[in-house]
Amino acid sequence: MQVTTTFRHMEQSDALKSYAEEKLERVTKYIDGPITAQVFFTVEKKIRHIAEIVINAKGVSSKASEATNDMYAAIDAVIDKMERQLKRYKEKIKTHKPATDERGRQLTKKVFQAESIEASGEPVVIKAKTETAKPMSVEEAVMQMDLLNKDFIVFTDSTNSEINVLYRRKDGNFGLIEPQRA
Incomplete structure (x- = not known):
């Protein structure tokens, strides 16, 4: 998984970056192929910590964000949200018959x-x-x-x-x- 992190209105933190990368490994079981993830850490008004994740993989794109008063809690919440989205997507794909091999x-x-x-x-x-x-x-x-x-x-x-x-x-x-x- 290729992960890109961006820090907005805050200092870069290797601890936050590695924590997010470690948590992102949980969602890899729901999607196939090469995965790219963009993680945005934002602090607004010094108390609102926002974690936003955009995942692109083979045929799947997903985006989620969460805001709390602690960045680690925001990361946990956004990973949980992303995991629910991808789990729901995978379940729907299982029940859906694949489309014919026609191009868009x-x-x-x-x-x-x-x-x-x-x-x-x-x-x-x-x-x-x-x-x-x-x-x-x-x-x-x-x-x-x-x-x-x-x-x-x-x-x-x-x-x-x-x-x-x-x-x-x-x-x-x-x-x-x-x-x-x-």
């Missing part, structure tokens, strides 16, 4: 400059990124949204190969945007 569709995500859209001219692209809309079921998309703490996810429906958008509504429920067949 390529999508281009663009960020436009706001002033250029308001003007009558052509919109100016600030950033463009190509991503793959992975084939998955709606249940898998909900699971990925929860693991990544995202508000929406674009995916290819594994049953009909159409691009769908799943989003979290303000009332806590989920909305699904599907294309209509003509």
